[in-house]
Amino acid sequence: MNRHEVRKEVFKAVFMNEFHDTDDMEGVISTFLQGRNNAETEDLAKNNKTPEDEEYIKTKSEDIISKLPEIDELINKSVDGWKTTRMAKVDLTLIRLALYEIKYESMPVGVAINEAVSLADEFGTDSSAGFVNGALAKLVQ
Incomplete structure (x- = not known):
């Protein structure tokens, strides 16, 4: 694969x-x-x-x-107006995955974001890709 x-x-x-x-x-x-x-x-x-x-x-x-509490804390602190409890589950999972890859696997930020956006296009709603992109941009500032 x-x-x-x-x-x-x-x-x-x-x-x-x-x-x-x-x-x-x-x-x-x-x-x-x-x-x-x-x-x-x-x-x-x-x-x-x-x-x-x-x-x-x-x-x-x-x-x-196992790292969701720490990842979610970062998301909740960084994404203005949104808490993990309010996010669509697909979007939240993609944000978590990308943030994990950036923080724990040292994946280049652009690669992690592009992959998350690509998966958001495939599995999310019409607005998922934009939301995931924007949320990750806030997280990596």
Whole structure:
């Protein structure tokens, strides 16, 4: 899988956190990955999904979720007029993912923002890309 495809899978796994108890996130992520594998069995060769990809998705998703209190605090302090409790779940997850990549993986700011905006176009509403871009711009000032 290429980096964008892996990031998309991480986004989906972290997004699931919004709908499940965080005490069992390891089990939820494992179930998510197992379900994805079952659904994609015929496409595995096409997707080039390796066991390493799967382990990376799992590890990164769990690490992001473990750091949500710190990430959300940064978001709540920086994005004027918006709190994480008011944001659309897709938008919030993308902002969290990009902020994690910038802060903990030292990803270049432009790359993280461009990836988040791209995923917002794919998974969000018509206004998601602009909102995610604006929120991340505030966060990295």
